[in-house]
Ligand SMILES: [Cu+2]
């Protein structure tokens with residue numbers, strides 16, 4: 001504990017250029033699907049990059065969100081709760097007038113069902129004390145359908161086919 005606190009201090013002292021934190025997870029299949037994949041979150045300085053690789057999806061667009069809870073126990077993934085929304089905004093498209101902190105957007109699966117997304121933001125952190133930014137304790141959900149960026153509060157993205165507990 002003492003050592004990790006010390007290393008955090010050193011990281012901020014050198015302005016975090018050579019300092020990064022990485023968390024890697026397996027995608028759990030949900031709702032009777034065969035969804036597979038990996039989700040890697042890396043914080044370097046003030047930026048967090050998500051590298052998401054998903055397999056065995058149906059071809060086409062699938063919504064990806066961070067949801068409120070890192071709990072994938074329910075067969076349909078609903079145990080992750082609603083969209084992570086610490087800023088109490090309406091659902092929408094990332095970077096638009098209003099959106100949730102978890103509104104990552106859509107990924108496009110090819111004819112083999114493979115999709116990849118690399119998403120970088122300074123609005124998240126991995127394990128910092130600012131709970132409006134901290135992604136630890138949240139869940140990542142891959143949906144059966146497309147996020148329309150309009151329907152409240154979900155984007156009308158359908159069922160939950162993949163789930164990650166971000167711990
Ligand atoms: Cu969602």
Ligand SMILES: [Zn+2]
Pocket residue numbers: 065083090091092099100102103153154155
């Ligand atoms: Zn949302």
